[in-house]
Amino acid sequence: MELTNYNGLWALGFIPVLILIHSLRHRSVPRQTTTLFIWEQVLKQESGSVSLGSWIKNLSMLIQILIIILFSLGLAKPVWFTKKGLPQDHILVLDISASMKTTLESGNRFDHARTAAIGIIESLPHSDRAMILSAGTTPFIEQSFSSDRSALKQVLRKLKASDVPGDMEKAVHLAQSFSVAERMARIHVITDGAGYDLPSLTRSDDRIHPVIVPGPEHQPSRNVGITRFEFRKQKGSASGFEALVRVRNYMTDPAVFKLQIFSDRQSILDQKIGLDAGEHRTLIYRFNNISPSVLKAQVTVRDDFDVDNTVWAVFNYPPKLRVYLVSKGGFFINQILGVYPHLNLTVSESLPASSWDEVVSRNDIVILDRVAPQGPLNGSFLLIDSLPKEIPVTQAGIVDTPKILGWNSLSPIANSLRHTQFKINTAKKVRLDKQVTPVLASDHSPLIYTFHDDRVKAVIMGFDLENSDLPLRVAFPVLIKNMIQWLAPEKQPFAFTSLAAGQPFAMELSPHETRDDSVQVRLPSNRWERFRVSGSRFEFNPTHTVGLYKVKTSGQRTQFSVNLFNENESDITIRRGNQVNHHQDSGTGLIHPVYRKEGMDRKKSAKPIWPLVLAMALILIGFEFMLWLQRIKGR
Structure with missing residues (x-):
């Protein structure tokens, strides 16, 4: 049994008041009379019997106290939970952030996450439904609630990890909004737990069940990355540039690697750098007599995460x-x-x-x-x-x-x-x-x-x-x-265009360019896509892959770069506090979740029992009324 409204227990405060009222009742004062000896003889004859009147008086107070207790319990709205095999909803929240691209001995972290999600779908009872959410920069509903196992697994097979930083908190809050009281859904958060505090996110909600991939017994991840790359013109120089590069070693061991910078595919820097464990360093370089359109910086190192190994900077020189x-x-x-x-x-x-x-x-x-x-x-x-x-x-x-x-x-x-x-x-x-x-x-x-x-x-x-x-x-x-x-914002004298992954690209179009009603964008995969436009502003949102993008309209051509530039996402180490119980399949090497026994119980059905409690209180009121009538007749 569980109380759903603890405010109803305030009625218990009437019990001391009731006891005080009974203690203040008028009591008769004994006095000696001439016939007292007659009553003394009668009392001696009945000394072995119990006085019904005294019991009735005490019983009346006890019944009234019990009535108050029952009414207070009824106002607290008690419910009785019974275990039943009712259909249950499941929400699978899959982490598709950049850290899920960390390579393992077989595949990457997201491959393991997908396999774990398919395993959950296959283990569900036939009557259960499931929803699939992807957790990137913005959570997205990949599949609404469905009991079609084939459709759910097909969505999972098509899902891929992106290069964007993740926002798991926002995704979990979205999943919680779909878990209503009538159908308390189980939320399966399938993630690597890197870059954020997972326990604080799941501690306050028993519906959330984390699945950490690839598991704590996996060897520590290794990563060296570029977390910042900026260029600017030198003051007083038409062809001089200054470059700022920030590199960081996320490993627990020192790392030695090569940093290279290319200007339109021509090497302008080749330097060997050494960093201690956890060290980050900001480097500034000056270059003269270059007029680049694309600058690329890369670190040559063998690690498990290559999304932040190469970054780009784009310079646009529009015509006058x-x-x-x-x-x-x-x-x-x-x-x-x-x-x-x-x-x-x-x-x-x-x-x-x-x-x-x-x-x-x-x-x-x-x-x-x-x-x-x-x-x-x-x-x-x-x-x-x-x-x-x-x-x-x-x-x-x-x-x-x-x-x-x-x-x-x-x-x-x-x-x-x-x-x-x-x-x-x-x-x-x-x-x-x-x-x-x-x-x-x-x-x-x-x-x-x-x-x-x-x-x-x-x-x-x-x-x-x-x-x-x-x-x-x-x-x-x-x-x-x-x-x-x-x-004319689209034709400024100098523009350095570099975006963080997931950040939309926007450009202003002149009235002449809007006549074509379309803008073409070349993705980092070298595939061109056409987008229809209305108005004088074009906004491109799917910047979920790092690399170079080219934009072409009827009146201009421009390009921009997308980089990760997120130190939390580049930290691919699985935090010790984020690990949960799991086991590894010895045949496939895949990680599967192991929940507490009580966590795998079927959904419980809540039955309100406050009407029964109030009915018992009404019966006691009737019994108390009969006792009161008996006392009246006895007088």
Whole structure:
């Protein structure tokens, strides 16, 4: 029996009160009378008998105490568990993180995990169901609850370990959410237990049964890995680079290995390094006269984990940004744009309607300085004191000497401009639609705002630069730089693109590139895949394999690298506290779980017995009522 509501036991507090009430009952005072000798003779004759009245009085108090105990027990909602062969749910949580790729004498850790999972499926009773979850960076339901053994084993055979760091805690919490009270599911966590504290995760839930592979009797794992690899340009040098490499020895013995760095397949470093047991070292190298697109670093060592032995760094050098400026004597905007070396600037005083479509399609950014557009907007635009009809902004007059209130800190255009102030003589007074985002606000009207939809990406300055002192401020180059980066983020002068495994890759697409409605990605396996896009942003999520990725659109080509860079995942040593009881099949060498005897019991059925307890209390109340009637009649 088990109580499900311990708050109901508060009713036991009435027992002392009941005893106190009975102790305070009125008692008669004995007095001598002339007929006392007659009663003394009667009492002597009945001295051998028991007084029923005294028993009835004491029995009444005992019954009332028993009634309180039964009512308190009923409020505690007791249930009685009976063992029955009822169908049970099982949730298999398989660790697919990078450490499961650790090689063993036969296969790798995940091969053993898959075999253990198939063994669990085959041992289930026919009426039981099972669900399969994979535990990577984000847990995923590989197979919902099913009693089809063939389908479950087929899913397991197709499942593979990835190169991403695992989040077992998140996967276990997801599994627990599927284990409802009516069908208490058994959660089988099949993992190597490396990189996290498994006992603390399973200690508070008896439903969780860990299966550790490959087992504690396996020889200690060996690994030396690169945990960080970064490059940057040297200051003041067009072709000089600095490289930062961090290496770590996870073994219990010293290790000597070779570190090599390649620039576009050409070796630029070959060095022998020695590390003590558990030592990590950060190395910095300087290289001159190189312009790499792909840099690769690798350690040459015989270990059990090769995911972190090779890492990549990718440099993207996009072509110059094509900017077309239409301005009638805009001295400041012309001068500031000429400073940026990665801009291919074309300046014109006018843009006729006959050339509008061709100019817009050939340039990345079109700047209109106090000039009205001569055709439909389709692309990226910087509009200075110009308000086309396509922008959902309504002009409501002119504002003289507006007072700047502040910048929108959430807008990337306002980066490093939080405290910037300047003077404006006159500006447009406007009302913005919900699609328009204010960047700079004044006491009467927004002064700078942005608009972005599937066709147009625009920054609007609602005042004339020549009518302000903004071009004389230090913030002016910063503002123009932020605008260019927001309008054409895919074409920056230098980009170092390296992602951690599992981290999504995102890139901005120009309106011209979205016309194709697709982006092609080449995976590290050299297989090309096509993805449909909608809008101006492409996000690639399946970065679960380390290596080089190439991205191709109708207007640009770029590449990025994916590396593990996770010191916990590179630590493939199975912690001593994470080991559980298991045995090894002498024929296959595979590890199978051994649970406690009580842990393998079938699911118990809970039957509430509080109605029976309350019924007994009601019977006692009836019996107490009969005793009370008897006492009344006796009087």
